[in-house]
Amino acid sequence: MTIILEVDNLVTRFYTKDGVVHAVNGVSFKLHEGETLAVVGESGSGKSVSMMSLLGLIPEPPGKIESGTALFGSGPAKRDLLKLSRAQLRRVRGKEIGFIFQDPLSSLNPLLTIGRQISEALVEHLGLSERAAREQAIALLEHVGIAGARDRINNYPHQFSGGMRQRVMIAMAIACSPKIIIADEPTTALDVTVQAQITDLMARLQEEMGIAVIWITHDLGVVAGIADRVLVMYGGMITEAANVDNLYKRPQHPYTIGLLGALPRLDTAGNGRLTSIEGNPPDLFSPLNHCPFARRCPYAFTRCWEEIPPDYHIGERQRVACFIEVETGKERP
Amino acid sequence: MTAKPLLSGRPLLSVRHLKKYFPIVRGVVISRTVGAVKAVDDVSFDIQPGETLGLVGESGCGKSTTGRTVLQLYRPTSGDVFFNGQNLAQMDDRALRDLRPQMQMIFQDSYAALNPRHSVGKIIGEPLVVHNKASGQTLRHRVAELLELVGLNPDYARRFPHEFSGGQRQRIGIARALALNPTFVICDEPISALDVSIQAQVVNLLQDLQAQLGLTYLFIAHDLSMVRHISNRVAVMYLGKIMELASRQELFSRPLHPYTQSLMSAVPIPDPEQERQRQRIILTGDVPSPANPPQGCVFHTRCPLAEEICRREVPTYREVQPGHFAACHLIDEQSSKAER
Numbered sequence: 001m002t003i004i005l006e007v008d009n010l011v012t013r014f015y016t017k018d019g020v021v022h023a024v025n026g027v028s029f030k031l032h033e034g035e036t037l038a039v040v041g042e043s044g045s046g047k048s049v050s051m052m053s054l055l056g057l058i059p060e061p062p063g064k065i066e067s068g069t070a071l072f073g074s075g076p077a078k079r080d081l082l083k084l085s086r087a088q089l090r091r092v093r094g095k096e097i098g099f100i101f102q103d104p105l106s107s108l109n110p111l112l113t114i115g116r117q118i119s120e121a122l123v124e125h126l127g128l129s130e131r132a133a134r135e136q137a138i139a140l141l142e143h144v145g146i147a148g149a150r151d152r153i154n155n156y157p158h159q160f161s162g163g164m165r166q167r168v169m170i171a172m173a174i175a176c177s178p179k180i181i182i183a184d185e186p187t188t189a190l191d192v193t194v195q196a197q198i199t200d201l202m203a204r205l206q207e208e209m210g211i212a213v214i215w216i217t218h219d220l221g222v223v224a225g226i227a228d229r230v231l232v233m234y235g236g237m238i239t240e241a242a243n244v245d246n247l248y249k250r251p252q253h254p255y256t257i258g259l260l261g262a263l264p265r266l267d268t269a270g271n272g273r274l275t276s277i278e279g280n281p282p283d284l285f286s287p288l289n290h291c292p293f294a295r296r297c298p299y300a301f302t303r304c305w306e307e308i309p310p311d312y313h314i315g316e317r318q319r320v321a322c323f324i325e326v327e328t329g330k331e332r333p
Numbered sequence: 334m335t336a337k338p339l340l341s342g343r344p345l346l347s348v349r350h351l352k353k354y355f356p357i358v359r360g361v362v363i364s365r366t367v368g369a370v371k372a373v374d375d376v377s378f379d380i381q382p383g384e385t386l387g388l389v390g391e392s393g394c395g396k397s398t399t400g401r402t403v404l405q406l407y408r409p410t411s412g413d414v415f416f417n418g419q420n421l422a423q424m425d426d427r428a429l430r431d432l433r434p435q436m437q438m439i440f441q442d443s444y445a446a447l448n449p450r451h452s453v454g455k456i457i458g459e460p461l462v463v464h465n466k467a468s469g470q471t472l473r474h475r476v477a478e479l480l481e482l483v484g485l486n487p488d489y490a491r492r493f494p495h496e497f498s499g500g501q502r503q504r505i506g507i508a509r510a511l512a513l514n515p516t517f518v519i520c521d522e523p524i525s526a527l528d529v530s531i532q533a534q535v536v537n538l539l540q541d542l543q544a545q546l547g548l549t550y551l552f553i554a555h556d557l558s559m560v561r562h563i564s565n566r567v568a569v570m571y572l573g574k575i576m577e578l579a580s581r582q583e584l585f586s587r588p589l590h591p592y593t594q595s596l597m598s599a600v601p602i603p604d605p606e607q608e609r610q611r612q613r614i615i616l617t618g619d620v621p622s623p624a625n626p627p628q629g630c631v632f633h634t635r636c637p638l639a640e641e642i643c644r645r646e647v648p649t650y651r652e653v654q655p656g657h658f659a660a661c662h663l664i665d666e667q668s669s670k671a672e673r
Contacts, residue, residue: 042528161619191391196599221601225608262533264562276533
């Protein structure tokens with residue numbers, strides 16, 4: 001499959017008055033055409049910051065992208081997102097890369113009708129006339145399952161429920177037929193029955209339009225249902241990357257194993273204790289010069305405190321940044 | 334219906350026909366009541382000593398209001414709440430104050446619930462001071478003991494809430510709730526704001542404390558998997574009403590109410606293989622407004638099985654099988670038609 005995004009060694013820091021926040025510490029990954037890549041992590045893991053860095057959505061200052069490349073597209077149209085000017089990035093955003101945020105209410109303009117907000121992108125990026133853009137906006141709203149789109153297009157964001165607002169965001173994201181959609185916790189604020197509607201809708205659209213989706217979430221349940229491949233992040237690093245089946249069946253990183261053990265499951269008895277990961281999330285103020293998980297890791301030994309573990313590849317579909325092979329308890333060769 | 338207990342054995346808490354309506358007021362100068370939000374609408378359940386009753390539902394279903402009304406933090410519109418046989422709904426504030434040490438609450442947002450200007454020691458010790466239970470050396474001693482109980486360093490008493498992570502702050506909230514040796518604790522979404530790895534820590538702590546201190550919990554949450562993990566029995570709420578209540582085993586293996594069934598089918602399972610095989614019941618639309626709930630069964634607008642009667646008549650909440658309660662016209666007492 002064609003690779004449409006290749007990120008290499010992305011480093012993003014925030015220079016705050018309290019010190020330097022080491023938010024993203026060398027993130028590398030590839031995104032293939034049409035696939036769903038889930039980025040999983042807890043708060044402060046760097047999952048959102050790394051993806052927002054690609055789109056130039058990090059406030060600079062205090063944020064600063066220190067290094068890295070992000071090759072987007074294929075063939076002669078390939079370019080490094082991190083080297084584009086603001087104006088060039090603006091043309092990529094919304095047109096070639098769409099995005100959906102957790103809280104649609106804060107990303108929609110409360111003073112403009114939904115129709116205006118969708119057509120705006122169509123006029124600007126695709127050069128449609130106002131009238132054509134309006135018709136296209138109605139078609140898009142119908143496509144994402146908003147009943148009575150012709151009337152609803154004149155409504156303001158507050159007149160929609162949470163689930164409907166997220167549908168509007170999705171309509172905006174797909175308006176210009178992007179190659180990639182970056183969805184940052186798109187269902188986290190929604191109730192579980194509405195979440196199921198949204199994940200369903202996304203899957204349908206993706207199949208129809210062949211869009212690649214980067215789905216940022218903390219919910220390993222949602223990931224199991226939507227993802228082709230998964231990146232697990234901790235302390236600003238990708239600690240494990242695998243296709244979805246391998247990740248759940250043969251997790252390799254002690255953090256992934258811990259996370260899966262900490263989840264209660266609806267389909268199992270629910271007796272006994274959850275295996276908790278002791279300790280607290282990492283302190284991002286100190287520069288990363290060892291494994292970020294070492295402090296909470298039951299397998300940690302001296303080396304974990306001395307160097308950052310490199311990526312070890314397990315077959316073609318899995319890589320893990322950990323010195324220890326958990327199954328045997330031995331150091332990896 | 335009379336106030337007979339719903340289960341054999343003497344319950345610690347019996348809630349009967351509890352209602353909490355919030356008036357909708359229009360007009361600033363001349364205000365008048367134009368309607369009511371029926372946040373809790375005729376809810377009955379029991380909690381046995383030492384058990385955990387899970388109360389689960391989507392946002393706006395009235396689960397938190399139920400918790401607060403049980404503790405009389407909101408006074409009920411009508412209905413009774415018997416705690417150890419005494420009716421809290423009929424008590425004046427003074428009499429309630431004497432009972433309060435026995436009934437405590439843990440909140441979702443530990444940051445909002447802890448006063449940022451008070452040291453952790455002061456926060457945890459405050460209930461003891463207010464109820465004249467301890468002072469001076471005894472107080473400091475008890476605070477240290479409580480901190481240890483919830484797995485925190487006793488030296489933390491001198492620190493302030495902002496110095497702690499979310500999980501640690503929730504531990505502080507738990508220590509404060511336990512200061513007066515309560516028998517009954519309402520946990521209102523105690524882990525919803527926490528990261529997964531920290532959630533497990535707090536849930537394990539709550540379970541340990543229950544075993545150690547013989548606590549009785551009302552565990553309010555929207556996360557069905559977590560409710561299943563921690564509860565002995567589970568009640569499912571929708572638009573101010575309990576749709577179904579049964580033992581954990583019974584509810585999760587044989588859910589009878591169409592709402593419970595669709596709720597369960599919407600919860601993702603962390604297993605890609607299972608996710609691919611699952612047949613989802615996807616409900617259409619959103620939860621209607623509790624200010625203007627549907628006629629008849631409140632769930633009929635989204636129910637995949639709704640019939641004519643569901644639009645007309647409110648289903649009675651009844652014991653369809655021993656210990657298994659549900660409010661649905663389509664559940665046949667014997668054969669459970671709605672079951673799949």
